Amino acid sequence: MDRRDFIKLTAITGTSATLASCGNPEHQLIRFVPDDDVVPGVAEWKPSVCPMCAAGCGVSVRVMDADVETTRNGQAGVVKMAVAKKLEGNAKDPISQGGLCARGQASIQVTYHPDRLTQPLKRAGARGSGEFTPITWDEAIAELTAQLDTLAAAKDQKSLAFLTRPHRGRRTALAAELLKGYGAEPPIAHELFADEVLRRANGISFGHEQLPTIDLARSRFAISFGADFLGTWNSPVAQSTAYAAMRQGRPGVRGAFVQVESRMSLTGASADEWVPVTPGTEGVLALGLAHVILAGKHPADAGRAGAAIDGWSAGLPDYAPAKVAQITGVPAKTIERIARSLVEMQPSVAIAGGAALAHTNGLFHALAVNALNALLGSVERPGGVFFTPGHVKSEVRSLKSEILSSAKVLLLDDANPVFDAPKAWKVREALAAIPFIASFGSFVDDTSVHADLILPDHSFLEAWVDSAPESGSIEAVSTAAGPAMKPLYQTRAMADVLIEVAGKLKAPVALPWKTAEEVAKAVGSPQSQSPAPSPKVPAKFVEPVFDGEASQYPFHFLPYASLTFGDGSSAHLPWLQEMPDPLTSAMWSSWVEINPRTAERLQLAQGDLVDISSSQGTLRAPVMIFPGIAPDIVAMPVGQGHELFTRYASGRGVNPIAILAAATDSETGALAWAATRVKIARAGDGDGRLIMFAGEMHEHPHEHETR
Amino acid sequence: MPHRWGMAVDLDTCTGCGACVTACHAENNIPTVGPEQAARGRAMHWLRVERYWEGEFPDVRLKFRPVMCQQCDAAPCEPVCPTYASHHTAEGLNAQVYNRCIGTRYCANACPYNVRFFEFFNPQWPKPLHLQLNPDVSVREVGVMEKCTFCVQRINAASIDAKAEKRELKDGDIKPACVQSCSARAMVFGDLNDPESEVSRLSRSPRGGKLLEDLGTLPKVTYLERQTQV
Numbered sequence: 017m018d019r020r021d022f023i024k025l026t027a028i029t030g031t032s033a034t035l036a037s038c039g040n041p042e043h044q045l046i047r048f049v050p051d052d053d054v055v056p057g058v059a060e061w062k063p064s065v066c067p068m069c070a071a072g073c074g075v076s077v078r079v080m081d082a083d084v085e086t087t088r089n090g091q092a093g094v095v096k097m098a099v100a101k102k103l104e105g106n107a108k109d110p111i112s113q114g115g116l117c118a119r120g121q122a123s124i125q126v127t128y129h130p131d132r133l134t135q136p137l138k139r140a141g142a143r144g145s146g147e148f149t150p151i152t153w154d155e156a157i158a159e160l161t162a163q164l165d166t167l168a169a170a171k172d173q174k175s176l177a178f179l180t181r182p183h184r185g186r187r188t189a190l191a192a193e194l195l196k197g198y199g200a201e202p203p204i205a206h207e208l209f210a211d212e213v214l215r216r217a218n219g220i221s222f223g224h225e226q227l228p229t230i231d232l233a234r235s236r237f238a239i240s241f242g243a244d245f246l247g248t249w250n251s252p253v254a255q256s257t258a259y260a261a262m263r264q265g266r267p268g269v270r271g272a273f274v275q276v277e278s279r280m281s282l283t284g285a286s287a288d289e290w291v292p293v294t295p296g297t298e299g300v301l302a303l304g305l306a307h308v309i310l311a312g313k314h315p316a317d318a319g320r321a322g323a324a325i326d327g328w329s330a331g332l333p334d335y336a337p338a339k340v341a342q343i344t345g346v347p348a349k350t351i352e353r354i355a356r357s358l359v360e361m362q363p364s365v366a367i368a369g370g371a372a373l374a375h376t377n378g379l380f381h382a383l384a385v386n387a388l389n390a391l392l393g394s395v396e397r398p399g400g401v402f403f404t405p406g407h408v409k410s411e412v413r414s415l416k417s418e419i420l421s422s423a424k425v426l427l428l429d430d431a432n433p434v435f436d437a438p439k440a441w442k443v444r445e446a447l448a449a450i451p452f453i454a455s456f457g458s459f460v461d462d463t464s465v466h467a468d469l470i471l472p473d474h475s476f477l478e479a480w481v482d483s484a485p486e487s488g489s490i491e492a493v494s495t496a497a498g499p500a501m502k503p504l505y506q507t508r509a510m511a512d513v514l515i516e517v518a519g520k521l522k523a524p525v526a527l528p529w530k531t532a533e534e535v536a537k538a539v540g541s542p543q544s545q546s547p548a549p550s551p552k553v554p555a556k557f558v559e560p561v562f563d564g565e566a567s568q569y570p571f572h573f574l575p576y577a578s579l580t581f582g583d584g585s586s587a588h589l590p591w592l593q594e595m596p597d598p599l600t601s602a603m604w605s606s607w608v609e610i611n612p613r614t615a616e617r618l619q620l621a622q623g624d625l626v627d628i629s630s631s632q633g634t635l636r637a638p639v640m641i642f643p644g645i646a647p648d649i650v651a652m653p654v655g656q657g658h659e660l661f662t663r664y665a666s667g668r669g670v671n672p673i674a675i676l677a678a679a680t681d682s683e684t685g686a687l688a689w690a691a692t693r694v695k696i697a698r699a700g701d702g703d704g705r706l707i708m709f710a711g712e713m714h715e716h717p718h719e720h721e722t723r
Numbered sequence: 724m725p726h727r728w729g730m731a732v733d734l735d736t737c738t739g740c741g742a743c744v745t746a747c748h749a750e751n752n753i754p755t756v757g758p759e760q761a762a763r764g765r766a767m768h769w770l771r772v773e774r775y776w777e778g779e780f781p782d783v784r785l786k787f788r789p790v791m792c793q794q795c796d797a798a799p800c801e802p803v804c805p806t807y808a809s810h811h812t813a814e815g816l817n818a819q820v821y822n823r824c825i826g827t828r829y830c831a832n833a834c835p836y837n838v839r840f841f842e843f844f845n846p847q848w849p850k851p852l853h854l855q856l857n858p859d860v861s862v863r864e865v866g867v868m869e870k871c872t873f874c875v876q877r878i879n880a881a882s883i884d885a886k887a888e889k890r891e892l893k894d895g896d897i898k899p900a901c902v903q904s905c906s907a908r909a910m911v912f913g914d915l916n917d918p919e920s921e922v923s924r925l926s927r928s929p930r931g932g933k934l935l936e937d938l939g940t941l942p943k944v945t946y947l948e949r950q951t952q953v
Binding site: 057080082084085099100101103104105112113114115116117118120121122124125128129130246247253254256257259260264270272282283284286288290291292504579580590591593594595596597598599600601603604605611612613643644646647663668704707709710 | 740748774779786855857900
């Protein structure tokens with residue numbers, strides 16, 4: 017018997033008399049015994065996976081002992097347990113390679129958030145009132161099981177819907193198994209910035225329906241069409257590491273890059289050349305570059321190169337620099353110069369993403385950039401574009417406006433479409449018509465407040481996690497990691513709840529896994545890859561369609577992914593709210609970025625309030641004078657404006673998605689979130705709602721104003 | 724020879740992403756002050772990302788620069804402190820002894836880099852956010868001035884480990900939280916007294932320069948300027 021067992025035993029025997037009436041005394045007392053793996057003051061490092069975006073960075077969690085006030089086995093008290101203290105990138109992980117972004121650093125606050133849900137809840141007040149009463153797990157699981165049994169009894173299994181975020185790995189695979197066994201349609205996945213257009217284009221061009229891995233580390237020249245690859249797009253940590261290697265990782269070689277976009281992103285700030293372009297014409301510029309490259313070759317070479325891509329053997333006569341300059345607003349000289357760099361500074365690579373593909377003609381741009389890569393010979397070549405092998409595509413459907421209206425039971429796994437889907441999709445109305453909604457989320461947010469039952473999941477640090485990133489590494493990556501710490505509360509892993517419910521149904525659903533651990537550890541079998549077809553030429557350029565007449569709505573409206581909040585899903589973390597946005601130094605705020613000359617014309621000063629109106633509605637927000645934006649564009653970061661999302665984000669700022677039109681890419685049906693036009697009108701002087709870290713530090717701003 | 728800790732920041736690889744800012748909060752128990760106090764200029768960021776806009780649309784450029792305490796050899800913050808709370812250590816750090824600090828804020832006034840922050844309130848971490856606190860770093864109370872320490876707790880931990888293992892500290896043994904988090908590896912920390920260390924090598928770069936060098940503060944942070952091309 018070791019010391020620990022001895023203490024346990026004496027603790028139990030010594031006090032069991034007093035607790036004899038409370039059931040099993042060992043359960044009552046277990047909280048007095050410290051975890052086996054805790055040595056006071058000594059840190060341990062445990063592996064986990066960052067859940068903040070689909071990049072799937074491997075992290076190391078610093079775990080140390082702490083006194084935790086919690087409830088164990090129905091008893092409240094202080095437990096000495098090993099808890100997470102800090103997250104760092106895991107140096108052995110091929111994605112993070114030891115680095116971690118701001119959102120990843122802050123993800124520890126998901127676990128320790130003061131407004132995190134601690135136990136199952138049942139709706140008490142009216143739908144959406146936010147009034148819930150605590151229930152036990154037995155009651156919660158019985159309730160969910162009964163709802164599914166009722167549907168099954170009515171032979172209405174198809175009315176069960178599961179709404180999640182895309183690319184959540186094994187938990188979605190489990191849900192898909194359950195739905196299949198039960199007789200329902202596959203899970204629905206929704207995310208605002210979903211890159212569906214690019215996946216489709218990569219499937220058409222290269223036979224890989226997944227996001228690309230850009231081998232920047234070995235590139236000498238890169239051109240990015242709208243992809244904020246150092247900030248918010250695809251796999252930013254892996255891409256930043258590769259970017260640094262491109263710049264300074266090779267003696268005597270400094271890779272260069274050009275960013276094409278109409279509002280300077282974090283990535284655009286690092287570019288050697290920033291090229292503003294008329295929104296919705298990015299692909300034309302790519303074809304213009306291809307035209308120059310083909311024209312510059314010896315006719316025989318040009319014929320060979322052009323013939324490799326269907327329909328290019330004539331050298332793209334419609335895309336001569338002068339004409340492309342007219343359409344895109346990029347000077348012909350610039351086009352010729354960049355085209356020369358693409359040829360001379362080999363290996364070179366082209367990247368497409370973000371707002372460039374969020375137009376009604378989004379697929380055209382993606383296909384054009386893919387074809388440019390093929391012309392450059394940059395596909396699956398060092399310094400070019402790779403596709404991470406072994407990628408398993410999740411079996412999911414996309415959220416569309418009508419998809420929820422047929423549901424009778426909705427299971428909600430962290431997706432928040434009330435916040436991040438356009439109003440015209442009528443998500444709120446659809447939810448109101450669904451008889452029963454259960455949420456697995458850890459927080460009450462804009463969507464889960466409509467739930468009838470909440471079955472809070474563990475935080476990622478308390479659960480089995482897994483990741484098989486679709487991009488970010490040239491080699492296949494698959495990670496599964498156990499809990500870094502014990503659960504703080506009466507929460508349960510969603511996987512365990514689904515497995516238990518599946519087994520308790522009147523017609524039980526047989527699942528291949530018995531625990532959340534088995535689910536996480538089961539590595540999916542890679543799908544067979546179809547051979548890459550020859551890259552298709554994009555269909556002829558079709559003008560983008562914008563919602564709102566230019567005469568009435570003179571500005572393009574660009575909502576963009578926030579560096580700190582992404583699509584808004586991390587707006588509840590205080591570190592991220594107070595982190596100054598690198599391009600503006602704004603904190604705790606919403607703002608509208610306006611070109612200095614436009615602001616001058618409209619007599620707007622920094623912080624003044626403006627009303628931004630689209631055909632869908634009006635928002636009021638403070639002005640941010642922003643030099644890196646075209647005069648006819650206004651931009652807003654997405655992330656603030658939650659109706660309900662904990663004490664730190666509720667009612668803070670405004671939500672630009674609320675005024676987006678429901679325009680879609682004409683080929684894929686993906687939301688074209690950059691296709692709305694707006695007008696702006698001065699609404700008043702600043703009232704202090706724009707909070708910035710930079711600038712004057714008035715200790716008592718109001719005194720200064722009245723003086 | 725004692726160590727002389729310094730840092731080099733390569734602005735050619737720094738993307739301005741701000742991971743270092745949050746990493747610093749996580750490591751050093753820096754409180755968040757909330758929107759009302761942030762609006763009054765009381766937000767605390769020992770490390771910030773500065774931005775410099777140049778030109779006009781469409782020929783507009785933006786450069787970032789992460790700025791933390793420059794750990795000056797001739798630090799203006801030190802001689803003005805009436806209680807020697809702000810002082811120079813044998814290893815060249817501008818240390819702040821919180822227990823001595825009486826909150827005159829003379830040091831913040833004297834610092835040309837604006838990197839010293841005053842605790843206007845007792846910090847609050849609504850439970851259980853207090854569990855994120857790093858036990859290796861003291862939590863500062865109201866009335867105390869605080870600043871970047873180059874993560875002195877990590878310097879000390881690595882030094883103690885090396886001593887216990889009866890060896891010298893190796894270059895790269897110590898990574899402050901900002902350096903650790905940087906996925907672009909734009910920040911390098913090490914011993915300036917070791918001519919072979921990475922930070923010494925980078926500090927000798929022809930691209931290297933110091934912030935507000937003309938003031939004669941002798942900073943120990945070297946910025947390697949961004950290169951241009953195309």
